[in-house]
Amino acid sequence: MNPLFAIVIGVLFGCGVFLLLKPDLFRVIAGLVLVSNAANLTLMASGLTRSGQAPIAPVEGNEPVADPLVQAMTLTALVIGFAVTSVLLALCYGVYRARRSVDLDELSREEAAEAAALEADEPPLDEESEYDQQDEFDEEIVR
Amino acid sequence: MAIAIGWSAGGGGFGVAWAPTWDLRLAFELDGLAALYGVLAAGIGTLVFLYASAYVPRHLAHQERSRREEARLHGAMVLFLVSMLGLVMAQDLIALFVFWDLTAVASWLLVGYDRHNRDARLSALMALLVTAVSAVLMLVGILMLRAEYGTVQLPELFAVAQESTTVTVAVALIAIAALAKSAQVPFHFWLPRAMAAPTPVSAYLHSAAMVAAGVFLLSRIHPLIQLDARLLDGLIVIGLTSMAVGGLLALGSRGLKRILAYSTISQYGYVVTMLGIGGAAGAAGACFYVLGHALAKSALFMTAGAVTEATGAKALGEVGGLARRMPLLAAGSGAAAAGIAALPLTIGFFKDELFFKAALDRGNVLGALAVLGAALTFAYMARFWTGIFLGAPKGELRPVERRLIWPVALLGALVVVGGLVVGPFADLARDAAVVTQRGAVELEAAYHLDARAENLMAIGAYALGFALFASGRLLGAPLSVFSRLGHDLGPERAYNASIRGLNRLSNRLHDIEVRDLRGRLIAVVVPGAGLVALGVAVTPTDGAYRTGALPAADVPLVVALAVCALAALAVPFCRRHLLIALALSGVGFALATTYSLMGAPDVALVAVLIETIFALLFVGVFALLPRDVLRREARLRAPRSRKLRDAAIATASGVVTSLVVWSAFSRPVPREGMSDRLSALAPEAHGKDIVTVILADFRGLDTLVEITVVAVAMIAVSLLLRGKLRG
Numbered sequence: 038m039n040p041l042f043a044i045v046i047g048v049l050f051g052c053g054v055f056l057l058l059k060p061d062l063f064r065v066i067a068g069l070v071l072v073s074n075a076a077n078l079t080l081m082a083s084g085l086t087r088s089g090q091a092p093i094a095p096v097e098g099n100e101p102v103a104d105p106l107v108q109a110m111t112l113t114a115l116v117i118g119f120a121v122t123s124v125l126l127a128l129c130y131g132v133y134r135a136r137r138s139v140d141l142d143e144l145s146r147e148e149a150a151e152a153a154a155l156e157a158d159e160p161p162l163d164e165e166s167e168y169d170q171q172d173e174f175d176e177e178i179v180r
Numbered sequence: 181m182a183i184a185i186g187w188s189a190g191g192g193g194f195g196v197a198w199a200p201t202w203d204l205r206l207a208f209e210l211d212g213l214a215a216l217y218g219v220l221a222a223g224i225g226t227l228v229f230l231y232a233s234a235y236v237p238r239h240l241a242h243q244e245r246s247r248r249e250e251a252r253l254h255g256a257m258v259l260f261l262v263s264m265l266g267l268v269m270a271q272d273l274i275a276l277f278v279f280w281d282l283t284a285v286a287s288w289l290l291v292g293y294d295r296h297n298r299d300a301r302l303s304a305l306m307a308l309l310v311t312a313v314s315a316v317l318m319l320v321g322i323l324m325l326r327a328e329y330g331t332v333q334l335p336e337l338f339a340v341a342q343e344s345t346t347v348t349v350a351v352a353l354i355a356i357a358a359l360a361k362s363a364q365v366p367f368h369f370w371l372p373r374a375m376a377a378p379t380p381v382s383a384y385l386h387s388a389a390m391v392a393a394g395v396f397l398l399s400r401i402h403p404l405i406q407l408d409a410r411l412l413d414g415l416i417v418i419g420l421t422s423m424a425v426g427g428l429l430a431l432g433s434r435g436l437k438r439i440l441a442y443s444t445i446s447q448y449g450y451v452v453t454m455l456g457i458g459g460a461a462g463a464a465g466a467c468f469y470v471l472g473h474a475l476a477k478s479a480l481f482m483t484a485g486a487v488t489e490a491t492g493a494k495a496l497g498e499v500g501g502l503a504r505r506m507p508l509l510a511a512g513s514g515a516a517a518a519g520i521a522a523l524p525l526t527i528g529f530f531k532d533e534l535f536f537k538a539a540l541d542r543g544n545v546l547g548a549l550a551v552l553g554a555a556l557t558f559a560y561m562a563r564f565w566t567g568i569f570l571g572a573p574k575g576e577l578r579p580v581e582r583r584l585i586w587p588v589a590l591l592g593a594l595v596v597v598g599g600l601v602v603g604p605f606a607d608l609a610r611d612a613a614v615v616t617q618r619g620a621v622e623l624e625a626a627y628h629l630d631a632r633a634e635n636l637m638a639i640g641a642y643a644l645g646f647a648l649f650a651s652g653r654l655l656g657a658p659l660s661v662f663s664r665l666g667h668d669l670g671p672e673r674a675y676n677a678s679i680r681g682l683n684r685l686s687n688r689l690h691d692i693e694v695r696d697l698r699g700r701l702i703a704v705v706v707p708g709a710g711l712v713a714l715g716v717a718v719t720p721t722d723g724a725y726r727t728g729a730l731p732a733a734d735v736p737l738v739v740a741l742a743v744c745a746l747a748a749l750a751v752p753f754c755r756r757h758l759l760i761a762l763a764l765s766g767v768g769f770a771l772a773t774t775y776s777l778m779g780a781p782d783v784a785l786v787a788v789l790i791e792t793i794f795a796l797l798f799v800g801v802f803a804l805l806p807r808d809v810l811r812r813e814a815r816l817r818a819p820r821s822r823k824l825r826d827a828a829i830a831t832a833s834g835v836v837t838s839l840v841v842w843s844a845f846s847r848p849v850p851r852e853g854m855s856d857r858l859s860a861l862a863p864e865a866h867g868k869d870i871v872t873v874i875l876a877d878f879r880g881l882d883t884l885v886e887i888t889v890v891a892v893a894m895i896a897v898s899l900l901l902r903g904k905l906r907g
Binding site: 038039040041042043044045046047048049050051052053054055056057058059060061063064065067070071074075077078079081082083084085086089090091092093095096101102103104105106108109111112113115116117119120121122123124126127128129130131133137138139140141145 | 697698701702705725726727728729730734738741742744745748749751752757760761764767768771774775778779780781782783786787790793794797798801802804805809810812813816818826827829830831833834835837838839841842844845846855856858859860862863868869870871874875879882883886889890892893894896897900901
């Protein structure tokens with residue numbers, strides 16, 4: 038069973054990462070959903086007993102009982118993941134309303150253009166190039 | 181004062197367990213060495229505080245800064261003082277390292293006190309980097325010692341350490357940090373730069389404390405250095421080189437504080453040489469030298485500050501003839517300069533006498549070099565003092581507070597008292613040398629009016645020094661060539677180049693990382709995956725990958741898992757958003773089925789609920805967006821290279837995840853019986869389902885917070901969807 042779970046978890050995670058790298062915000066969210074699914078499955082599958090009857094008292098028969106601890110943790114993870122993803126979806130819609138686009142490439146291009154426009158108005162801070170001016174600093178010590 | 185009393189009472193120590201699991205103790209002991217450096221740090225520190233209370237308000241007034249900034253300097257000075265005292269008393273190398281770095285941080289704050297000034301900032305950074313980066317080497321050395329002997333307690337180390345390559349390398353690493361702190365060649369370049377600090381800071385850090393910490397550490401670990409003669413020889417070479425380089429540069433510079441900075445390099449070169457010579461004579465000489473030098477040098481730094489405040493002059497040639505106008509300052513700094521130049525009737529005479537004696541013990545060549553070094557010292561000290569106080573009066577004289585003058589006079593008086601009544605000073609140094617030497621040390625300091633070798637050497641040094649001083653103008657050109665060469669080929673160039681290179685590298689990484697979300701993700705995922713893969717690669721694979729049993733009853737589980745994997749694989753190939761949402765639901769419901777087959781009805785139930793809401797949410801948001809926005813995204817085709825890159829990253833991370841998860845599942849082997857017992861406990865918590873008992877009872881508070889999170893999230897969602905929140 039071990040390699041089977043591992044492969045499925047790997048597939049979930051890999052597909053998730055692939056989607057995370059897409060420019061489309063919705064695909065990024067889908068990737069996040071897949072990655073958290075992978076995490077949940079990992080949690081569930083890391084129980085000491087992986088399958089059996091539900092851990093509900095009274096226990097009957099000889100069938101082993103599933104590990105309740107990982108179930109409790111997975112429940113928490115599921116609910117939190119759900120909350121986060123819904124906020125992300127709503128945020129996505131917010132981004133669309135503000136920018137009329139859900140494309141990351143497009144958004145960062147616009148952002149860069151705006152930053153450039155801002156910088157054109159103000160002189161750049163000299164902190165940035167402090168170390169490139171070090172030559173002047175160099176000279177002074179020779180005196 | 182308390183330190184002096186404690187020392188005369190025989191010292192003492194205490195230790196508290198710090199991190200017992202690592203066998204770290206905060207062990208402090210006030211032994212002779214700690215007393216010497218502690219008295220210097222606290223005593224001179226007190227005078228410097230007095231001096232600073234007059235100097236800093238003027239300094240701030242010159243720069244039109246608020247008086248309130250005074251507190252920042254004093255705060256950093258106190259931090260420095262405390263960490264210095266901790267450093268000298270620490271008996272645990274790790275504690276020592278922590279205090280060592282604290283002094284570096286305090287020095288960064290102090291040197292960079294004029295933070296509006298770019299040079300001050302760069303200088304502070306340089307002092308910090310040179311001393312703190314080399315401190316990392318020290319930490320490596322300490323950990324090597326720990327790996328070898330299993331302890332970082334100095335007394336235990338001294339007892340067990342044997343000569344071996346590991347110990348030699350470890351001690352050499354620690355010594356490098358010490359030499360960098362003491363501004364020895366080739367790390368000397370930071371000290372003249374650090375003169376950008378306000379003068380009280382220089383008078384303190386760069387005479388008696390920060391740079392003294394380096395030779396202190398060498399003295400502290402001297403029993404370990406003694407194990408390998410090569411280390412001792414290395415110290416002699418570095419010490420002599422620093423003496424020469426520092427002396428020549430001091431003779432060639434004009435800036436008042438810069439001369440003193442080079443002088444400090446050269447003077448600590450003496451100390452390092454003596455520590456390299458070793459033996460009772462070397463140890464005694466080194467300890468006494470530090471004492472004599474610190475008193476005189478801080479007086480000279482304060483003189484430089486007072487002169488600059490009074491006349492505005494910052495370099496020789498801009499000032500002159502102050503002797504008549506500021507007699508007390510002239511007398512005090514004259515005594516101090518005489519102390520550095522080792523004239524009789526000052527404490528400095530004995531420091532050179534001990535130096536000559538130690539050098540002669542090692543042979544005539546070293547003796548001759550010692551005389552040359554002393555001659556250089558005499559020459560630049562004479563040039564410094566006569567340049568300020570003799571000659572034609574120059575420039576306007578502004579009144580200055582008495583507090584700028586009398587600490588100098590006091591230290592000058594101490595230097596002279598030390599020359600007349602050397603006993604207490606010698607005792608302090610001897611007790612310190614005993615710690616260094618781990619054995620009895622005789623320290624004899626007295627005037628002998630006979631033709632013994634030390635006296636002859638001293639006279640030779642004065643004569644040669646006077647000759648050098650008198651031929652000052654002739655020496656100007658070659659000296660400036662020397663400093664030019666040092667600047668063009670010296671280690672500072674390497675430092676600057678590496679700083680610039682690092683800066684560029686960091687800019688490039690920054691550009692890659694923050695360009696967009698994808699870059700940020702890659703910057704996190706790729707190194708993370710690499711580290712994990714490395715961990716997997718180096719972990720022994722024996723028994724790490726178990727297949728485990730696959731009973732016939734689990735076939736439905738396998739089917740559910742297969743469906744889940746297939747659905748997940750389908751997601752990246754979906755072009756239309758609705759299909760993505762459907763495929764995601766497929767994954768989710770398959771997982772819910774899996775959970776239900778794993779004996780987890782609660783999880784399965786919640787998963788089904790959540791997947792249902794998800795499907796609705798996705799579809800709902802898609803419905804809110806205009807068709808063409810989504811359609812444009814769906815039609816977007818990434819370039820082939822990017823597709824391949826993404827696929828490679830995804831595959832790699834998937835494979836690594838599989839491997840890690842597989843090995844995690846393999847141990848411990850699934851055990852039965854545990855869960856049965858847990859479930860049997862449920863009725864005692866007034867429940868039947870142990871999962872709900874865990875959530876509502878054992879982790880009740882967590883669940884409460886979780887509910888809050890969900891509630892907040894739902895409020896955020898509803899606000900966002902109604903367009904009330906704007907980013």
